[in-house]
Each structure stands twice: as structure tokens, then as C-alpha cells.
Amino acid sequence: xxxxxxxxxxxxxxxxxxxxxxxxxxxxxxxxxxxxxxxxxxxxxxxxxxxxxxxxxxxxxxxxxxxxxxxxxxxxxxxxxxxxxxxxxxxxxxxxxxxxxxxxxxxxxxxxxxxxxxxxxxxxxxxxxxxxxxxxxxxxxxxxxxxxxxxxxxxxxxxxxxxxxxxxxxxxxxxxxxxxxxxxxxxxxxxxxxxxxxxxxxxxxxxxxxxxxxxxxxxxxxxxxxxxxxxxxxxxxxxxxxxxxxxxxxxxxxxxxxxxxxxxxxxxxxxxxxxxxxxxxxxxxxxxxxxxxxxxxxxxxxxxxxxxxxxxxxxxxxxxxxxxxxxxxxxxxxxxxxxxxxxxxxxxxxxxxxxxxxxxxxxxxxxxxxxxxxxxxxxxxxxxxxxxxxxxxxxxxxxxxxxxxxxxxxxxxxxxxxxxxxxxxxxxxxxxxxxxxxxxxxxxxxxxxxxxxxxxxxxxxxxxxxxxxxxxxxxxxxxxxxxxxxxxxxxxxxxxxxxxxxxxxxxxxxxxxxxxxxxxxxxxxxxxxxxxxxxxxxxxxxxxxxxxxxxxxxxxxxxxxxxxxxxxxxxxxxxxxxxxxxxxxxxxxxxxxxxxxx
Numbered sequence: 001x002x003x004x005x006x007x008x009x010x011x012x013x014x015x016x017x018x019x020x021x022x023x024x025x026x027x028x029x030x031x032x033x034x035x036x037x038x039x040x041x042x043x044x045x046x047x048x049x050x051x052x053x054x055x056x057x058x059x060x061x062x063x064x065x066x067x068x069x070x071x072x073x074x075x076x077x078x079x080x081x082x083x084x085x086x087x088x089x090x091x092x093x094x095x096x097x098x099x100x101x102x103x104x105x106x107x108x109x110x111x112x113x114x115x116x117x118x119x120x121x122x123x124x125x126x127x128x129x130x131x132x133x134x135x136x137x138x139x140x141x142x143x144x145x146x147x148x149x150x151x152x153x154x155x156x157x158x159x160x161x162x163x164x165x166x167x168x169x170x171x172x173x174x175x176x177x178x179x180x181x182x183x184x185x186x187x188x189x190x191x192x193x194x195x196x197x198x199x200x201x202x203x204x205x206x207x208x209x210x211x212x213x214x215x216x217x218x219x220x221x222x223x224x225x226x227x228x229x230x231x232x233x234x235x236x237x238x239x240x241x242x243x244x245x246x247x248x249x250x251x252x253x254x255x256x257x258x259x260x261x262x263x264x265x266x267x268x269x270x271x272x273x274x275x276x277x278x279x280x281x282x283x284x285x286x287x288x289x290x291x292x293x294x295x296x297x298x299x300x301x302x303x304x305x306x307x308x309x310x311x312x313x314x315x316x317x318x319x320x321x322x323x324x325x326x327x328x329x330x331x332x333x334x335x336x337x338x339x340x341x342x343x344x345x346x347x348x349x350x351x352x353x354x355x356x357x358x359x360x361x362x363x364x365x366x367x368x369x370x371x372x373x374x375x376x377x378x379x380x381x382x383x384x385x386x387x388x389x390x391x392x393x394x395x396x397x398x399x400x401x402x403x404x405x406x407x408x409x410x411x412x413x414x415x416x417x418x419x420x421x422x423x424x425x426x427x428x429x430x431x432x433x434x435x436x437x438x439x440x441x442x443x444x445x446x447x448x449x450x451x452x453x454x455x456x457x458x459x460x461x462x463x464x465x466x467x468x469x470x471x472x473x474x475x476x477x478x479x480x481x482x483x484x485x486x487x488x489x490x491x492x493x494x495x496x497x498x499x500x501x502x503x504x505x506x507x508x509x510x511x512x513x514x515x516x517x518x519x520x521x522x523x524x525x526x527x528x529x530x531x532x533x534x535x536x537x538x539x540x541x542x543x544x545x546x547x548x549x550x551x552x553x554x555x556x557x558x559x560x561x562x563x564x565x566x567x568x569x570x571x572x573x574x575x576x577x578x579x580x581x582x583x584x585x586x587x588x589x590x591x592x593x594x595x596x597x598x
Contacts (some may be wrong), residue, residue: 044070053084090246173487
């Protein structure tokens with residue numbers, strides 16, 4: 001075949017090298033052409049490149065090199081399903097590499113790339129037309145690790161759990177699923193955060209077509225799908241991106257900048273082709289899989305060098321994030337862009353205008369830390385630490401926040417959520433109900449890791465299924481029922497989400513009661529109001545008063561100590577007060593109350 005036929009459009013290559021290309025997956029990798037495929041590989045520092053695979057009985061076939069742009073190419077009569085590898089040569093040294101743009105990578109020990117068809121006919125137009133960024137809509141996310149939600153053994157396919165998971169999500173009152181990283185990763189205990197193949201769905205759970213079918217099913221059931229995506233670093237395995245063409249192609253040139261705090265290699269976003277590679281990877285998953293959101297991991301490590309504020313801003317990384325988010329906003333106006341950022345950088349979400357990184361949401365890790373620490377304090381001493389509860393609203397309106405209780409909080413000896421509570425066995429359940437009531441009724445969107453709803457006493461283990469058998473015990477089953485009721489109360493009432501980021505959507509009624517550790521606040525929508533009362537201690541209050549200056553009726557909608565959830569409290573009768581009259585409540589130990597106000 002004439003070599004010229006295999007040439008790539010000049011402007012596409014130019015934009016790839018300059019860092020402005022979002023569709024590099026249409027250039028590199030295996031591209032269908034006539035009755036075969038054109039293979040293209042960017043490896044400017046390699047002297048020679050060969051391809052070997054099923055189509056050649058694993059004999060080496062030398063590739064042509066475009067010296068101007070530094071890529072190799074070859075047309076081969078290969079077919080879908082063929083496995084292949086590249087063999088690169090740099091100054092006489094030869095080494096095998098996978099295809100960075102492959103959509104399927106074999107597991108150890110082969111590590112071969114495979115030609116797959118990524119096309120899929122979605123039937124989710126209705127969903128795509130109505131979805132939005134959810135600023136004034138409910139957003140209650142269930143974070144899930146596919147390999148350990150249910151146990152199916154080593155041959156789990158994501159479709160094996162699809163029907164059960166979708167039914168569970170709808171019943172439990174979650175609006176979205178957040179999938180922990182599903183790009184290919186060699187080390188299973190990394191949970192997908194040390195990636196080798198940024199364009200490949202991990203073969204542990206099937207193929208990219210299986211993922212597409214899964215997402216299509218979710219959309220048919222009005223469930224949104226967010227993908228957790230790793231941007232800042234990559235796995236150090238030599239068959240992958242490390243010293244890809246014999247030189248530091250993807251990582252920094254200086255060795256002291258190459259390794260991250262996790263032992264992986266940092267991407268060097270000062271290099272144009274690296275920016276194009278990652279922009280294209282993210283765009284690939286959104287375009288091919290109809291994702292509703294993308295959550296970028298470890299943004300603080302992008303903002304600051306090594307995530308350390310004292311080492312200064314990483315201007316190349318910040319430029320990358322701004323360019324990425326600007327493109328995604330224009331290309332996918334209803335896509336949610338979420339930052340997992342533990343820094344105090346003040347311009348993360350688009351709420352801050354042109355100076356911002358351009359994300360739609362930021363995880364509020366300050367809220368998470370303060371909340372968990374507060375509930376770890378014994379009941380009698382919580383009066384000294386009220387700021388851990390009320391401080392979040394001092395800064396809340398600076399960004400668009402998600403309140404996360406993620407996988408990071410239930411691993412590495414941090415203890416499961418139930419064991420973070422301080423008290424007796426039974427009190428722990430009441431307190432955890434309090435915590436979740438506070439989370440779900442607090443302004444901001446919500447995220448919980450799978451299993452939080454079970455109040456399990458085990459830390460999460462990626463090698464084990466969630467302990468569903470624990471629901472045989474009534475106290476755990478009733479706890480799960482409470483979470484379901486709480487979630488559905490949230491989903492069905494605009495007061496809990498319509499004005500999340502508008503200041504008149506929230507007001508404290510009791511914020512500094514240092515004698516009783518009771519918090520009371522109101523949530524509002526344009527046409528509805530709710531009152532939340534949280535007794536944060538194990539002290540009974542016979543008549544707790546909250547002042548109002550209008551005629552009101554309070555209708556109890558949720559009580560964690562109700563008979564519905566295994567305790568002994570009857571539903572309160574509606575309470576009517578006149579203007580100037582205080583609302584008087586009998587509050588039981590660790591009681592959480594939600595009233596609708598009429």
C-alpha cells in the first residue's frame with residue numbers, strides 16, 4: 001500500500017504536539033482501514049519500531065517512521081480480536097511496549113493489546129436531553145468498586161451485577177453511581193488508581209462494550225453515571241508508559257520530579273503531547289460511554305507541585321485543567337466536572353468565574369474531616385467542639401461542594417463509619433443516623449461509598465464482597481431502612497437541593513448552643529420549607545425551645561428513633577405555633593428530626 005495513504009492530516013498532528021488535540025484516539029492506535037488496520041504509534045525518541053501479533057504469527061514487522069512528527073505507522077491486514085505488541089529500539093536497546101491507545105489490554109503475564117470495536121448504539125436520547133449539571137436538582141451519589149460490591153469470583157463481568165445494582169440504587173434513593181477507576185491497571189489493590197491503559201476498560205470486568213451496555217441500562221432507569229478518572233500519574237510498569245520510547249516521553253525529564261508520593265510516575269503536562277494524550281483519554285470515555293460526570297482524582301497534586309503548597313503552583317498542570325474544562329463545557333454542556341481536591345486553593349469551581357479551574361463541583365474534604373472528628377468525640381465533650389459542625393457554613397458558598405463519605409474513610413485502619421462513632425453498641429447506630437441526617441440535609445450534593453448504608457463493622461476490603469449477611473441482624477437492616485427513607489425524603493423534596501448554592505436556601509435556627517449540643521436549621525425551596533433538629537448528645541431534653549416569629553405548623557417527616565427503624569418512638573402529632581410562640585420539643589438521646597413547615 002502507498003505510504004502516503006497512511007499519512008495523518010498535518011493539522012491534527014500539529015495540534016497533538018502543541019497540546020490542543022482532544023481526539024488523538026482517531027489518530028493513534030489501531031484504525032480500521034479497508035480490510036485491515038493502520039497502526040500508528042507516537043515514539044519520537046525511538047530509532048526503529050516493530051509490530052508483532054496474531055496477524056503475523058508474532059513475527060516482527062517493521063513500521064515506517066515520520067521523522068518530522070515522530071510517529072511510526074504501518075498498514076496490516078489484521079482483524080478485530082487480534083492481539084499485538086510493539087517492539088521499540090532506542091540506541092541499540094530493544095524493549096516491548098503495549099499500545100497506549102489500545103481499548104483492551106490483556107492481564108499479566110502477556111500484557112498484550114487487542115483490537116476491539118468501540119462502537120455502540122445507545123438508546124438513551126431521552127435521558128441525555130433532560131440531564132443537567134444538577135445545581136438545583138438532587139445529586140446523591142453511590143460510590144462503587146465493581147469488583148467487591150457482590151462476589152462473582154475472578155470472572156466477574158460488569159453486566160453480571162447490572163440488574164441487581166440498578167434495582168438497588170433506585171430502591172435506596174440514590175440518583176447517580178460513581179464508578180471507581182475502570183481504566184486498565186496492573187495492580188488490583190491500587191483500586192484502579194495506578195493506571196497503565198488510559199483508553200482501555202479493565203479486562204477484569206469485561207469489555208468496553210459491556211460498560212456501554214451497563215451505562216445505557218442505567219440511563220434507561222434514570223440513573224446517572226460518573227467515572228472516577230486518574231490524571232496526575234501513571235503506573236510504573238515498564239511495559240506501559242514508563243520511558244515509553246527509551247526516554248522520558250510522558251514523565252518529567254528530571255528524575256527528582258518523576259515519582260509521585262504513591263510510587264507511580266507523574267505526567268509532565270508541560271509537554272504538549274502529554275496534554276493532548278490526557279485530554280483525548282478523558283474525551284474518549286465521555287464520548288464513547290455517554291458519561292454524565294467525570295471526577296478527577298488528586299487535583300491538589302495537579303495544582304501544587306507534589307501536592308505541596310510550599311513547593312508552589314504547577315502552572316502547566318493548571319493550564320491543562322483550565323483547557324480541559326473549557327473544552328468539556330463547550331462539547332458537553334450538561335456534563336458534571338468534579339474535583340477531588342484537598343487543597344485550600346480558592347478557584348476550583350466555575351462559581352469563581354474566569355480565574356477558576358472550571359470544575360462544576362469540588363469535594364468538601366474539610367466538611368468530611370470535621371464531621372468525622374466531631375462524632376469520634378465522646379458525647380459529654382462535644383459541647384467544646386461545636387465549631388466542627390457549624391464551621392462548614394462559613395465558607396460553604398465559596399465553591400460548589402459535594403459532601404463526601406468515600407472509600408478513603410473506611411480503609412487503612414481509619415475504621416468503618418459505625419466504629420468512628422463514640423458510645424455504646426446501640427448508641428453508635430443512633431449517632432450514625434444523626435451523622436447521615438446531617439449530611440443529607442446539609443447544603444451541597446452528597447456522596448457515600450457502598451456499604452456505608454449497611455453500618456458494617458468491617459473496613460472495606462477490595463478482595464471481599466460487602467458483608468450483605470449482616471442484614472440478617474435487625475439493627476443493621478433497620479439502619480439500612482433509615483438510609484433509604486432519608487435518601488428518598490431528599491429526592492422528593494426540593495427544599496433539600498433546589499437552593500443548595502443560594503444563601504437563602506439555608507438558615508441556622510440554633511447554631512451555638514454550647515450547653516446542649518443541639519443544632520437546628522431550616523432548608524428552603526421556592527415553594528417549601530423543612531426544619532432539621534439534631535440532638536448530638538446522649539442527654540434527654542424534656543422541653544427544647546426554638547423561636548419563630550410567624551404562625552406555623554410542623555409536620556414530622558422523619559425520626560431516626562421511630563418504630564419504623566426498630567426503636568420505640570411514635571410519630572409526633574402536627575405541632576402548631578402562633579407568631580411569637582416558641583416551638584417546644586421533647587428530644588431524646590441522639591435524636592434526629594426532620595419536619596416539614598407549613
